[in-house]
Amino acid sequence: xxxxxxxxxxxxxxxxxxxxxxxxxxxxxxxxxxxxxxxxxxxxxxxxxxxxxxxxx
Numbered sequence: 001x002x003x004x005x006x007x008x009x010x011x012x013x014x015x016x017x018x019x020x021x022x023x024x025x026x027x028x029x030x031x032x033x034x035x036x037x038x039x040x041x042x043x044x045x046x047x048x049x050x051x052x053x054x055x056x057x
C-alpha cells in the first residue's frame with residue numbers, strides 16, 4: 001500500500017482471497033501423492049497470483 005501497488009480499500013478482499021488460496025494449497029499438498037511436486041505447482045500458481053497484484057509502471 002505504501003508504494004501504491006494496492007489500494008487501502010482492496011486490502012480486506014485481497015487478504016481473504018490470498019488466505020483462501022493458501023489454505024487450498026495446503027490441503028492440496030497434504031492430499032497429494034507427490035507432495036513435493038504439488039508444492040512446486042502451488043508455489044508457481046501463487047507466485048503468478050501475487051505478481052498479478054503488482055502494477056507494472
